[in-house]
Amino acid sequence: MTTELVRESKTKRWCAGAFSVVRKSPATVFLMLVVLIATAAIGGLANGVSDDVLAVVGIDLGDVSAAWWTVLVSAFFATSWLDALLALVVIAVGVGIAERIVGSTRAVTMFLVGQIVSSLALVALTAAGTAGNDSWLSYLGGEYVVGAYGGAAAALGAATASLESLWRHRLRTWLLAFSLMFVFYVGVAQTLQLLLGGVFGLLVGRLVGTGRRHATGKLFARPSLREARFLLATVVGVFAVGPLIAQFTDAFAVGPLSTVSSLMLAGRPDADELHEMCDADAACINLQSVVGVSSVGAVLLSLVPVILLLVCSEGLRRGRRLALWTALVINALIAIVVLGAVVVFLASPDLVGGNLELGFLAVYILPSVLVPAAIALLLFMHRGKFPVISRARAAKKLFRRTAMVGATLIFIYTLMWFVEGNLGRSNLGNLLAQLTHVLIPFPMPFVVVLPQGLVTTIIYGFGGAVLWLAFAVLAYKDLRLYTADSANAKEARTKVRELLQDGGGSLSWMSLWANNVYWFSEDGRNAIGYQVHNGVAVTIAGPFGAVDSQAQATRNFVSHCVEQGLIPCFYSVRSEVGEALDGLHFRALEVAEETLLNIEAMTFKGKEWQNVRTALNRAGKLGIQDHWYSYSAMPPGIRAQLAEISEEWVSEKSLPEMGFTLGGLDELKDAQVLCCVAVDGDGLVHGVTSWLPVYAERDISGWTLDFMRRRQEGFKGVMEFLIASAVTHFKEEVRTISLSGSPLANSGGSETDESGSVIEKVLTMLGNALEPMYGFKSLAAFKSRFQPEHQTLYLLYNDSLALPAIGLAITAAYLPALSARDSAGFLRQITAKGENKPAHD
Known part of the structure; x- marks a missing residue:
């Protein structure tokens, strides 16, 4: 019965999908x-x-x-x-x-x-x-x-x-x-x-x-810098795939570059060619068919040049200089190899003169030389568009390991060439020609006598491909790394702390947390904190620093991202940031509702405040009081209990603590962060909240709620008590405090097209999956008990193609320590039902 229901459900979904396609x-x-x-x-x-x-x-x-x-x-x-x-x-x-x-x-x-x-x-x-x-x-x-x-x-x-x-x-x-x-x-x-x-x-x-x-x-x-890179990357990528297309359509391909596939992709030699290359030696012919140039494995590994060019294409899109020079050298090498083949062809005594040969040369041979040469020239002319260099350590690692692989291949091949008796059958000139084939994964335009012997045959057939495959893998890893501008992280954080006092938003203080890097404006008056994941620069809120230049700083940060080959994504920002980006084709998606409390006029009177008054009254009866400290000023016993409560809360989750806009115990240790601790007469800690300062013109203008933990067996209204205590504590200092936004608890609204719905679905899926563990939606409902004003927070992006990468980047930002085991648990949580146990229950 269950199977029939599943089949019926699948049929209905398929029919609904088909009808949707026909309708659209x-x-x-x-x-x-x-x-x-x-x-x-x-x-x-x-x-x-x-x-x-x-x-x-x-x-x-x-x-x-x-x-x-x-x-x-x-x-x-x-x-x-x-x-x-x-x-x-x-x-x-x-x-x-x-x-x-x-x-x-x-x-x-x-x-x-x-x-x-x-x-x-x-x-x-x-x-x-x-x-x-x-x-x-x-x-x-x-x-x-x-x-x-x-x-x-x-x-x-x-x-x-x-x-x-x-x-x-x-x-x-x-x-x-x-x-x-x-x-x-x-x-x-x-x-x-x-x-x-x-x-x-x-x-x-x-x-x-x-x-x-x-x-x-x-x-x-005229394309922008980003689109110029995209265009060049497309050219390199498309013409890298071309030889594969020609190989698959070899039976009927007649295009001008159809012959170049035989020069980029080393096909299996036919029987006559193999007979000549082995000098009619039967043992050599059999060995080459099993593990040599005529084996299936060698043909498959000959795809490495295509793979390497595709890796370069991705690097060009990111503005990486390593990808530029690698693609330029490969295309130049292809042109040289083809030119060598042309010279050999024209010098052949069997060449029959006439218009047919000249026409063939003009249509098929010259384009095979000119196209890769033109691509190399195009890359050289636009080399200034690719300024992003690799980290010094990563670059050294890349070239050192590639050189080690190459040197090892040369050493072993040369040694075994003599050991396996090739000198008696050949000469040192053939050894040099064979080493050229080992190091360069393109067929040479001249006949090379094949080695004889198991080890030399394997290296000759597979060595070049293995060398360049290793380089491709290492280069791909290098191209995905991002080098932050801030060489001295401690100095950068000191500067950020100064700029935060000039002006920032409710979430700006979170920029000081771990895993963040910083962009500073040229005049040093503004900065933006962000994280880089999957080539996406995800900001922590908007710019901070001098208020009068924040809009320009926002636009300049976008230019910085483009120059560095990053996709800019402004996360949890207010509408003012979107207004500053007007004309840059950014789109907005609602991701949270920030809850703001106007504490100046708050009295806790009326029916709507019944739950809060109950919590305050019960705390009084139990002898629970609010104590305010910085973390360093806390008594050791209080700190120990906070660590115990936090560990208890984390141990109940199937995933590690989240980061990004959600602080943990380490974030309490900032000297300017205030902690409100609920302690009873026996010294037992029932709960704790932390508050981040918000500055305007070097004065504190507000506070933002961050850390929330309660003891499992503590009294149930401790969170209402702590927030009500904060209202009373801050009332004489500021007019407004923020209960922050509940991340991933809200999405949709401002995007109506399909591109927006993609990232919306990703965030919704992430929020729903984490809801049983973190209770974002119930946390948002809890905050509504304090009759707040709501301020919509947005995600701003300008590249619909990057939506999957943006979704993965946000996931990586919130879960930076997600291991393979944690990932498996996360996937199980997506489908499993769990009890919601938020911090405020």
């Missing part, structure tokens, strides 16, 4: 169904389409006039089930995104127009290439073409004009980068149609826009 993207779903039905009707999903049928529904690139309707009709057909799958993906991405941006009518219109225009442009291009005796375009000129590639790309390209600048730049960059990659590395007619459709859509978007508020007449406005 009806035109996209309709076009996909048309492609499926039309392809099935001509047999494309079963046995493939015959040439006769293809001649009816496909575009004849040699002569389209005989069947002019195919420039549009061809969009709805595919030649096989795999071709149909690719067409569905292209429609889902291109038309699907366009429909969500500009609506169904405009998306479909642009799809149809773009399909027609891209088809006609493709026919004209291949005709011109054929007339000019271009080998590539002449080859394409004899094909029949089907597919919705041009229309889908045009719809997406035109729709980008309606997006805000961040997404407009990124989608246009992706569209052109991926289109060019497929043209260069695959080169079939459909890839050209994809590129032509994309370019047409971008031009339409520039000329006429799409009627939305973000529409702009600029095709590519």
